[in-house]
Amino acid sequence: MTVRMFMGDARVDAIAPDDRGLAYGESLFETMRIHRGDIPWWDAHMARLTHGTQRLAMPLPDATRMYAEAMALLDGADGVLKLQLTRGGGVRGYAANSDAAPFWMLSMHPLPNRIDSLDTIWCEITLASQPRLAGLKHGNRLEQILAANEVRAANADEGLMCDGAGRVIAATSANFFALIDGHWQTPVLDACGVAGVMREWVLAQVDAHVTSLKPSDVECADAVFLCNAVRGILPVQRLGARAWPRTHPEIRALQAALAQSHPGFEPLLEAS
Amino acid sequence: MTVRMFMGDARVDAIAPDDRGLAYGESLFETMRIHRGDIPWWDAHMARLTHGTQRLAMPLPDATRMYAEAMALLDGADGVLKLQLTRGGGVRGYAANSDAAPFWMLSMHPLPNRIDSLDTIWCEITLASQPRLAGLKHGNRLEQILAANEVRAANADEGLMCDGAGRVIAATSANFFALIDGHWQTPVLDACGVAGVMREWVLAQVDAHVTSLKPSDVECADAVFLCNAVRGILPVQRLGARAWPRTHPEIRALQAALAQSHPGFEPLLEAS
Numbered sequence: 008m009t010v011r012m013f014m015g016d017a018r019v020d021a022i023a024p025d026d027r028g029l030a031y032g033e034s035l036f037e038t039m040r041i042h043r044g045d046i047p048w049w050d051a052h053m054a055r056l057t058h059g060t061q062r063l064a065m066p067l068p069d070a071t072r073m074y075a076e077a078m079a080l081l082d083g084a085d086g087v088l089k090l091q092l093t094r095g096g097g098v099r100g101y102a103a104n105s106d107a108a109p110f111w112m113l114s115m116h117p118l119p120n121r122i123d124s125l126d127t128i129w130c131e132i133t134l135a136s137q138p139r140l141a142g143l144k145h146g147n148r149l150e151q152i153l154a155a156n157e158v159r160a161a162n163a164d165e166g167l168m169c170d171g172a173g174r175v176i177a178a179t180s181a182n183f184f185a186l187i188d189g190h191w192q193t194p195v196l197d198a199c200g201v202a203g204v205m206r207e208w209v210l211a212q213v214d215a216h217v218t219s220l221k222p223s224d225v226e227c228a229d230a231v232f233l234c235n236a237v238r239g240i241l242p243v244q245r246l247g248a249r250a251w252p253r254t255h256p257e258i259r260a261l262q263a264a265l266a267q268s269h270p271g272f273e274p275l276l277e278a279s
Numbered sequence: 280m281t282v283r284m285f286m287g288d289a290r291v292d293a294i295a296p297d298d299r300g301l302a303y304g305e306s307l308f309e310t311m312r313i314h315r316g317d318i319p320w321w322d323a324h325m326a327r328l329t330h331g332t333q334r335l336a337m338p339l340p341d342a343t344r345m346y347a348e349a350m351a352l353l354d355g356a357d358g359v360l361k362l363q364l365t366r367g368g369g370v371r372g373y374a375a376n377s378d379a380a381p382f383w384m385l386s387m388h389p390l391p392n393r394i395d396s397l398d399t400i401w402c403e404i405t406l407a408s409q410p411r412l413a414g415l416k417h418g419n420r421l422e423q424i425l426a427a428n429e430v431r432a433a434n435a436d437e438g439l440m441c442d443g444a445g446r447v448i449a450a451t452s453a454n455f456f457a458l459i460d461g462h463w464q465t466p467v468l469d470a471c472g473v474a475g476v477m478r479e480w481v482l483a484q485v486d487a488h489v490t491s492l493k494p495s496d497v498e499c500a501d502a503v504f505l506c507n508a509v510r511g512i513l514p515v516q517r518l519g520a521r522a523w524p525r526t527h528p529e530i531r532a533l534q535a536a537l538a539q540s541h542p543g544f545e546p547l548l549e550a551s
Binding site for chain 2: 008010012021022024025026028029030031032033034036038063064087089091093098099100101102103104112114116132133135136137139140145146147148149150151152153154155156158159171179180199
């Protein structure tokens with residue numbers, strides 16, 4: 008894994024043992040698609056990261072410096088760039104208790120295997136409601152880990168998670184949209200879930216309702232897709248007992264629009 | 280900060296950039312009172328850590344080795360020993376996806392300043408309900424950080440946190456007991472909160488009710504104390520608008536019993 012680490016403006020060689028990201032998950036991260044040595048969605052990721060630092064009262068490193076270091080790490084190929092940002096070091100105790108420079112780390116990762124549609128399950132673990140953290144891509148991810156372990160045990164591609172009130176919120180690492188009565192619908196994320204960069208792109212393309220959805224709403228939908236900034240838009244072909252054998256034309260149209268604006272997200276051709 | 284780091288059985292010099300504790304807070308920790316170069320409550324901390332690894336399906340390093348390394352770090356003085364345990368390294372993605380050796384780190388910290396009673400507030404942030412994580416001392420602590428920031432802003436010593444249903448659960452870094460109608464009561468921790476080692480000790484001493492408590496129950500109590508494994512038993516002298524000017528005799532009796540079994544927890548003499 009190619010990696011560069013920094014404390015504030017200074018490049019460093021090691022993660023500090025007193026790092027508060029390591030101690031408490033006091034951190035934010037962004038996972039960015041790299042296309043031919045470029046980071047086409049950099050601005051959208053920086054906007055979310057900036058919003059996260061404001062919500063968590065964390066310092067934000069200089070964005071120009073972060074961009075320059077990120078570009079220096081790319082080698083012209085496709086892949087995934089991860090940016091992790093923590094509060095930095097601090098003495099023991101939960102209150103942010105120092106003016107330490109923030110720690111940030113850039114790392115390169117391979118693209119996931121391409122896949123043309125998703126076999127998904129309903130996860131048993133629910134997402135806890137915490138409005139103060141809702142929408143953020145923060146470093147407290149034990150719920151997603153436990154859910155992803157369920158997905159792996161079921162030999163599925165992804166899993167949908169509900170909150171404690173039985174509303175469907177998101178997949179373990181993607182947002183979702185469901186086509187219901189001719190309208191795209193996606194969950195409101197004011198109590199839990201991550202507000203994805205690709206979800207924002209989709210919301211700008213289609214006149215979607217941001218609403219509450221029950222599992223039966225999703226199972227009865229005419230089409231369902233998941234989306235995230237690494238994999239783009241992926242149709243769900245199975246969700247528990249429900250199957251959608253063919254990709255809906257509206258999903259194909261969205262995939263085509265995404266590929267047109269961002270060639271890295273060209274969908275696979277499906278055998279017909 | 281004196282620190283020793285390990286991956287499985289091997290001592291290491293650095294934290295791996297792909298550590299899943301740093302990435303996602305996939306970690307557990309214990310904060311142990313050191314008294315004259317000894318760890319009197321080691322077994323209780325190991326019991327909770329072991330329980331946590333089982334709940335999170337994380338590997339547990341050899342306990343005998345951890346104890347030997349911990350003892351080697353002590354210098355005969357008083358202090359606080361922190362043990363952090365993470366799943367270790369792994370490729371990007373939430374599912375635990377490797378058989379990497381667990382990372383663990385021991386670090387020594389000074390005792391907090393002694394204090395004889397606590398000035399506390401009600402925190403505005405609530406604790407999210409997540410039964411799968413309830414009771415564990417895991418590394419997803421953003422809620423406690425935000426709460427502790429409220430406490431610091433109010434210039435208080437600690438803060439009590441409720442869950443989303445308005446039940447009082449815990450302080451940011453301590454459990455609590457309230458004396459109501461002659462009986463000690465403490466919250467049930469099946470949906471959120473950390474089941475503290477000192478809470479267990481208190482439960483073994485007094486015939487306490489483990490129940491649900493509203494803020495008004497706590498404010499109307501005859502006495503309230505907080506407890507944790509570093510500071511022992513500390514009376515609350517103020518909670519928002521409610522004051523308890525004198526330490527209740529039953530709290531003094533519990534402090535005396537604690538000091539008798541563990542001399543490190545001798546309470547301060549209060550000016551009378």
